[in-house]
Amino acid sequence: MEQSTTSKAETSDRSLKIPVWKRALNSMGIYVILLLLLPVGMLISPDFLSGGNLIKVFHAVALLGIVATGCAFITYSGHYVDLSIPVIMAFSGFAAVSALPFGLFASLLSGVAAGLVLGLINGWAIGYLRLNPIIWTLALAFLMAGFMRWIYGGNQIYPDPSTSAGAAFIGLARHEFAGIPMISAGWLLLACLGQWIMKRTRLGLHIQLVGSSYEVARTSGVNVQRIVLLCLVISSFTSAIAGILLTSLSKQATFSNGLGYDFNAITAIVLGGIMLNGGKGSIIGVTGGVLFIGVLSNVMTLAGLDYFTQLMLKGIVFIIVVGATAWFSRKSGRAEG
Numbered sequence: 001m002e003q004s005t006t007s008k009a010e011t012s013d014r015s016l017k018i019p020v021w022k023r024a025l026n027s028m029g030i031y032v033i034l035l036l037l038l039p040v041g042m043l044i045s046p047d048f049l050s051g052g053n054l055i056k057v058f059h060a061v062a063l064l065g066i067v068a069t070g071c072a073f074i075t076y077s078g079h080y081v082d083l084s085i086p087v088i089m090a091f092s093g094f095a096a097v098s099a100l101p102f103g104l105f106a107s108l109l110s111g112v113a114a115g116l117v118l119g120l121i122n123g124w125a126i127g128y129l130r131l132n133p134i135i136w137t138l139a140l141a142f143l144m145a146g147f148m149r150w151i152y153g154g155n156q157i158y159p160d161p162s163t164s165a166g167a168a169f170i171g172l173a174r175h176e177f178a179g180i181p182m183i184s185a186g187w188l189l190l191a192c193l194g195q196w197i198m199k200r201t202r203l204g205l206h207i208q209l210v211g212s213s214y215e216v217a218r219t220s221g222v223n224v225q226r227i228v229l230l231c232l233v234i235s236s237f238t239s240a241i242a243g244i245l246l247t248s249l250s251k252q253a254t255f256s257n258g259l260g261y262d263f264n265a266i267t268a269i270v271l272g273g274i275m276l277n278g279g280k281g282s283i284i285g286v287t288g289g290v291l292f293i294g295v296l297s298n299v300m301t302l303a304g305l306d307y308f309t310q311l312m313l314k315g316i317v318f319i320i321v322v323g324a325t326a327w328f329s330r331k332s333g334r335a336e337g
Helices: 002-016 020-044 051-060 062-076 085-098 104-128 133-151 164-172 182-200 202-212 214-219 224-250 261-271 283-302 307-336
Strands: none
Touching (some): 051 062, 051 283, 062 085, 062 202, 062 224, 062 283, 085 133, 085 224, 085 261, 104 133, 104 224, 182 202, 182 224, 182 283, 202 214, 202 224, 214 224, 261 283, 261 307, 283 307
């Protein structure tokens, strides 16, 4: 038994000892692609590389960046994606606005708590009951979508700007720090924190072990159920923050807040080099994936493409990236074997 466990551990160690240049290519390759996209934007519009336009692009994807940073931990652990992200964002926004009569702090606390509760439910179901993450989170998304409409009678709600708490809530996402919008500053802070956790802490190492080989991590003494739960909670935390900020920006809590963020997040994550089967990648790469989506959307908008055409092109990009990722994963597996 001991020999078998040792053999599995050695196999895991070999899979984790990836050459530095390969890790850099995996994380930084998206930035090379991003640089190749810049001349296209310059050909379409001379104002593409202007400071104002680039800041606009960065700010436009900041909320997605916040969501993708947290969701990346789920993919890194080998559990694909959380398809309940849109309802977590919407539910957090509703909870935050509902609690505004009790003050801004209570509002923010309620919004974050609402998201964390859903994250704990997801973590328990996926981490401890070993339910399929895609099927479970999709089921929870349908359940919560119906539950929210039942609770609020199918109506959206609004923060009252005539109250101090309501006015503060509306202005929350519009604050700036040293000239940087709060949403963008929050994304940068969370991205740095996420990169540190993923690459510099014991938790990050355990998540990588779980993503590389669930059974090897378990036999090595890692509490895999708790690790998976923490990944779902981290994702729900960033989704809740994004949901609150989106509600602040739109000045209303609606059931459609957060729609599409799950698909865009997993697109950014895969573009950034985190393998769908887990164990490889970084938040630095995910940040590049988010920026690529922002620049691509900006280029398509400057080119005059309508919304539906943009959606189709994004879908094509995702199909190409997933296919390339699967091919690279198989090739890497054969090389290691």
